Amino acid sequence: MSAAGGDAYYDPYDFDIDTDPYPVWKRLRDETPLYYNEKYDFFALSRFADVERALVDWRAYISGKGTVLEIIRSGYEIPPGSIIFEDPPTHDIHRGLMSRVFTPKRVSALEPKMREFCADALDPLVGESGFDFIRHLGAQMPMRTIGMLLGIPESDQEAIRDHIDEGLKIKEGEMPQATGQQGGGDFVTKTIAAYVDWRADHPSDDLMTDLLNAEFEDHTGTLRRLTREEIVGYVNLLAAAGNETTTRLIGWTGKVLAENPDQRAELVNDRTLVPKAIEELLRYEAPSPVQARYVTADVEHYGTTVPQGSVMVLLNASGNRDERKFPDADRFDIHRSIDHHLAFGYGVHFCLGAALARLEGRIALDEVLNRFPEWDVDWDNAVQARTSTVRGWERLPVLVP
Numbered sequence: 249m250s251a252a253g254g255d256a257y258y259d260p261y262d263f264d265i266d267t268d269p270y271p272v273w274k275r276l277r278d279e280t281p282l283y284y285n286e287k288y289d290f291f292a293l294s295r296f297a298d299v300e301r302a303l304v305d306w307r308a309y310i311s312g313k314g315t316v317l318e319i320i321r322s323g324y325e326i327p328p329g330s331i332i333f334e335d336p337p338t339h340d341i342h343r344g345l346m347s348r349v350f351t352p353k354r355v356s357a358l359e360p361k362m363r364e365f366c367a368d369a370l371d372p373l374v375g376e377s378g379f380d381f382i383r384h385l386g387a388q389m390p391m392r393t394i395g396m397l398l399g400i401p402e403s404d405q406e407a408i409r410d411h412i413d414e415g416l417k418i419k420e421g422e423m424p425q426a427t428g429q430q431g432g433g434d435f436v437t438k439t440i441a442a443y444v445d446w447r448a449d450h451p452s453d454d455l456m457t458d459l460l461n462a463e464f465e466d467h468t469g470t471l472r473r474l475t476r477e478e479i480v481g482y483v484n485l486l487a488a489a490g491n492e493t494t495t496r497l498i499g500w501t502g503k504v505l506a507e508n509p510d511q512r513a514e515l516v517n518d519r520t521l522v523p524k525a526i527e528e529l530l531r532y533e534a535p536s537p538v539q540a541r542y543v544t545a546d547v548e549h550y551g552t553t554v555p556q557g558s559v560m561v562l563l564n565a566s567g568n569r570d571e572r573k574f575p576d577a578d579r580f581d582i583h584r585s586i587d588h589h590l591a592f593g594y595g596v597h598f599c600l601g602a603a604l605a606r607l608e609g610r611i612a613l614d615e616v617l618n619r620f621p622e623w624d625v626d627w628d629n630a631v632q633a634r635t636s637t638v639r640g641w642e643r644l645p646v647l648v649p
């Protein structure tokens with residue numbers, strides 16, 4: 249099934265492919281750079297330059313009908329406040345507002361707390377025969393960090409995270425129903441709405457309070473504050489985006505460094521390499537590997553017209569392994585020079601939490617190396633998470649010598 253020759257087959261809901269999609273994506277890049285899948289009726293771009301260009305071209309490839317294949321196909325009505333599902337000009341207004349309250353200063357001020365969350369998670373495990381990169385660290389530290397930033401009480405953070413986790417799970421071999429439960433559904437929306445109401449009467453120094461107070465000019469030129477529904481949407485999106493992806497990054501850190509013990513030993517001895525290692529991990533195993541878009545006008549790729557109304561799947565994780573951009577792209581190398589990769593997307597929707605995610609990834613790695621310089625993956629008990637949005641581990645137990 250292809251648009252421009254070749255018989256490579258890519259199925260986003262096939263767990264065997266999802267286990268290691270890179271050989272299939274390499275075939276798409278080499279043989280069918282514009283791919284068409286008849287079964288689920290979508291096109292796909294897989295080369296770095298094509299994915300990057302399409303992510304920038306927000307007029308032809310919009311996010312307003314969703315950015316996940318099954319959501320766009322279902323015609324599900326997107327609730328307001330999800331900037332990831334908005335297009336300019338509304339997107340830019342809402343994003344500007346969010347970046348005003350989500351500042352680099354606020355992010356870097358979190359470092360001591362993040363280290364404390366890591367210590368809480370890891371110290372009790374020192375002296376044990378192993379630990380789980382997801383259960384003990386990946387599912388803990390990002391949740392505590394985003395929960396603190398947003399102002400969600402610790403007692404409710406786990407339930408929110410678990411509902412978000414549950415809502416993302418998919419079944420083998422079928423396109424999931426887009427029910428609105430992706431992102432945690434009614435439970436998470438109701439819980440967050442209750443905090444927003446409570447915060448309105450009890451202001452604090454958290455992001456929720458800032459969002460409640462922020463004034464902005466909307467697309468009609470009216471100076472106003474965000475509606476309750478918009479704030480609930482913002483907080484919901486940040487809770488989901490802030491938890492899931494960073495959890496997966498921490499899982500990949502455990503897996504990939506176990507497979508590259510020499511590079512891990514270098515990191516143990518020279519922590520100045522940690523930021524580069526995290527950048528290479530993001531390139532090598534992008535936690536959010538696929539972004540879908542609705543096509544608003546006929547576009548042409550490799551001599552084939554993609555008709556208006558189609559769904560285009562942008563394989564950013566494939567772009568990150570494109571040999572046309574990164575020499576020896578399938579090799580993990582913490583010394584690699586990376587001008588930019590596509591793990592955080594590109595263009596108007598470039599990840600708003602990138603600085604936070606990078607900091608979390610660096611601190612998590614540093615704190616693990618402080619306590620555990622070596623580990624092996626316990627493959628008998630490792631479990632891959634099955635979702636159509638994030639790719640990574642649900643359980644990644646490791647054994648320490």
Ligand code: HEM
Pocket residue numbers: 303311315331332333343394485486489490491493494497534535536539590591592593594596597598599600601602604605
């Ligand atoms: C390793 C961790 C992360 C990865 C790999 C990641 C990846 C991405 C990607 C690929 C996009 C673009 C989506 C698109 O083009 O449709 C995105 C957008 C976004 N991310 Fe992240 N993300 C991470 C962590 C975070 C964190 C920690 C937060 C917030 C606390 C966050 C908040 C957002 C938001 C709000 C957007 C939407 C931006 C917009 O539409 O303008 N992300 N992220």
